[in-house]
Amino acid sequence: MLMDAFILRVKLLFPSTFLLWIILTSSFTIPVVLSKTDSRQVSSLNNMYQYLKPSSKLDGWKKDGGDPCGDDSWKGIKCSGSDITEIDLSGLGLSGSLGFQLDKLEKVTYFDVSKNNLKDNVPYQLPPRTKHLDLSGNQFSGTVPYSISQMADLKYLNLNHNKISGSLSDMFGQLTKLTEMDLSFNAISGSLPQSFKSLSSLSKLHMQNNQFTGSINVLADLPLDDLNVANNQFTGWIPDELKDIKKLETGGNSWSSGAAPPPPPGQKSKPHTRRSGKEPKSGLGAAAIIGIILGVLVLLILIIVLFSKKRSSPSSHFLEEDRFSQRQRFTPLSSQELSSGTRGNMREDFRVIVVSSQSCNNLLNVKFHPSIPHNSCNPLVAPSRFSIKDLGNLHYFLGVEVIRSSDDIILSQANYINEILSAELMSYCKSAKTPMSNSELLKLNDGADLTDATRYRRVLGRLQYLSFTRPDISYAVNKLSQFMQSPSDLHWKAAKRVLRYLRGTIQFGLRVSPNFDFNLHMYSDADWAGDLTDRSSTSGYIMFLDRNPISWSSKKQKIVARSSTEAEYRAVASALAELLWVT
Incomplete structure (x- = not known):
């Protein structure tokens, strides 16, 4: 009887036990599915693997697909769930990018x-979202990327022992959590950006063996415990706030000798303070209260004086102003105008214009008369009349990098080109030899409508700004700008060709030589009936001061030319108008 009851109980429990076993087994298989790596992150590692050499040192890495957070084991990769959280490839002897x-x-x-x-x-x-970024001990070049400015969680940044050049952009405003930064042993130049003041958590800063210039006053209020600015080109005085730092290296710079100038009025020099758990006491001191009272009294006196002046007679006020001021009365412009004959004589004395034609190009030479003392400028005139402050050599301004050598100056926008290529995911694209194909004839409403017209307009806007230092793309940019309203896939393909051309000529720029004579040379040309929509022609010219390009343009003609000769003459006319304006 007991045996029958036991068998019956087992029979009743067996189906439920089997079902429970299935549920538990299924529950254990669920994490395996969820732990598969995010596809976007896997794609990024696949792309990274294609550029890193040799691939034999990256155990487990794959060119396509893979699951570094699942069953696969990838060298240097750590995950949390399905997300990659750490990449450590330090000291593997890797090359490439x-x-x-x-x-x-x-x-x-x-x-x-x-x-x-x-x-x-x-x-x-x-x-x-990187907190620890270490690119040190490599051969990286270019500049410090501006995208670092968006890494608000960054605590550690190390770029030492590379070939990084250029100047630092004003990009440190959001890096309030950064505690250590090492930029040493590079070729970074320029002055320290003002956004360094926002690095409120920075305790260690190494910038030795670079080409930094200017002062280091911007570092005065930072909570630094370790500062190394040795072997740069810093000038001025070392702020008193920095002299109490435990580890301080400042040798190899051009510091000013003697006592430092006093702080500006109303600002007291304060000693270097380190972070502590104690908060300063709040409340106003006796000196602050006295200062507020004195300020209110001065303000009341100024109001009384201004009110009394308003009540005085206007005529006497103006007479006193004329008597005590040294300004001269305004002279009407008509009394200073020159007659047409005088202007003609001056123009004849000051320049001689010689126009000669060379095939389809037109060369214009403007030679200054020998009587003009263009090389006899007195350097003492400006300082004697104006207050001038020497800001040092210009290195970087509005996206234009100034590269100096012993013979000339190069104006380059290489960093800006890198930003454009990176934004369009074309940093490693195949380069093109020319910005536009000669056989490619673009016209309006040609091809399928572009799905993302905003992207096309954004790229063309950037290329227009880039043409300031790249006259070689002016014609292509002008042509593509005519389709801003309704771009097609063919227009976008042509725009990408310009980007491919820039990829291969990223180091091109404007060469400016300081040794030149005052000769203007201008070349002009025309593309007759090049616009397939309305058959308008395009004028183009470039002007040189000796060997230095100073003005250029590529512009669509407003009137349809009936012949190539007419188009050429219109191009010459626009070039002459620019020439007369310059001279």
Whole structure:
């Protein structure tokens, strides 16, 4: 009887036990599915793998697909769930570059590729939420990418022992959590940006063996415990606030001798303070209260004086102003105008215009008369009349980098080109030899409508700004700008060709030589009936002061030319108008 009851109980429990076993087994298989790596992050590592050499040192890495957070084991990769959180490839002897999809690694907080032989520019797009970024001990070139300004969680930044050049952009305003930064042993130039003042958590800063200029006053209020600015080109005085730092290296600079100038009125020099757990006491001191009272009294006196002046007679006020001021009365412009004969004689004495034609180009020579003392400028005139402050050599201004050598100056927008290529994911595209194909005839409503017209307009706007220092793309940019309203896929293809051309000529720029004579040379040309929509022609010219380009243009003619000769004459006319305006 007991045996029958036991068998019956087992029979009743067996189906439920089997069902429970299935549920538990299924529950254990669910995490395996969820732990598969995010596809965007895998794609970024696949792209990175294609540019890193040799691939034999990246155990487990794959060119396509893979699951570094699942069953696969990838060298230097750590995950949390289905997200990649750490990449540590330090000291593996890798070469090549890092690819151009690092911005997809949105969960990576630790990124270390130090002590390798990686080259090319520092990637513009880096993991956006990185807290630890170490690119030191490589051969990276270019400039410090502006995308670092968006890494609000960054605590550690190390770029030492590379070939980074250019100046630092004003990009440190949001890096309030940064505690250590090392930019040493590079070729970074220019002055320290004012946004350094926002680095409120910075305790260690190494910038030795660079080409920094200017003063280091911007570092005065930072809570630094370790500062090394040795072997640069810093000038001025070392702020008193920095002299109490435990580890301070300042040798190899051009510091000013003697006592430092006093602080501005109303500002007291304060000693260097380090972070502590004690908060300063709030409340106003006796000196502050006295200062407020005195300020209120001065303000009342000024109001009384102004009110009394308003009540005085206007005529006497103006007479006193004329009597005590040294300004001269305004002279009407008509009394200073020259007659047409006088202007003609001056123009004849000051320049001689010789126009000669060379095939389809037109060369205009403007030679200044020998009587003009253009080389006899007195350098003492300006300082004697105006207050001038020497700001030093210009290195970087509005996206234009000034590269100096012993013989000339190069105006380059290489950093701006890198930003454009990175934004369009074309940093590693195949380069083109020319900005536009001669056989490609573009016209309105040609091809399929572009789905993202805003992208086309954004790229053309950037290219228009780039043409300030790249006259070689002026014609192509002018042509593509005619289709801003309704761009097609063919127009976008032509715009990408310009980007491919820039990829191969990224170091091109304007060469300006300081040794020149005052001769103007102008070349002009015309593209007759090049617009297939309305058959308008395009004029183009470029003007040189000796060997230095100073003005250029590529513009669509407003009137349809009936012949190539007429189009050429219109191009010459627009060139002459610019020439007369310059001279």
